[in-house]
Amino acid sequence: MAYKLKEVTIRTNNSEEGIKNISDIWKDIVSGKLPILFDSEHVFQQGISPISKYSNYSSDENGDYDLTIMAVTVDFFQKMDEEVSKGFYKKYDEKDESGEISVCTRKAWEKVWSEQKSGDIHRTFTSDFESTVPGEYTKDGKPHCYLYVAVK
Known part of the structure; x- marks a missing residue:
């Protein structure tokens, strides 16, 4: 049975390491390792777009925040x-x-x-x-x- 994720969230920031973590999670999504664009059987999900949601800021763009990558219509x-x-x-x-x-x-x-x-x-x-x-x-x-x- 195939499954897909609606979203995935990481806690990160705009440091060099934080930006690398963002890049790594996007690589996992684009490759299908995290099934947001593709289901777990690597079938592309039609009619969706991936977006990033930035939320739960600890302060401003200089602090930690949650990055959620979501599939939207x-x-x-x-x-x-x-x-x-x-x-x-x-x-x-x-x-x-x-x-x-x-x-x-x-x-x-x-x-x-x-x-x-x-x-x-x-x-x-x-x-x-x-x-x-x-x-x-x-x-x-x-x-x-x-x-x-x-x-x-």
């Missing part, structure tokens, strides 16, 4: 866009012209941190969401990083 993004329109979240969309998904992700978070430092946004540090999309799945052929950051 398209309605998740519709609900998040509604939260943006209500002012509960700010949405970021960064892409990388050279095709590096890690670069667009870094650009997106650096924009958040810059706006936070300048006072342009006030984060709540409740739950933030990240969706990275490889270029082969986007209309413009460039990788994108979409962030939904909880704001006051």
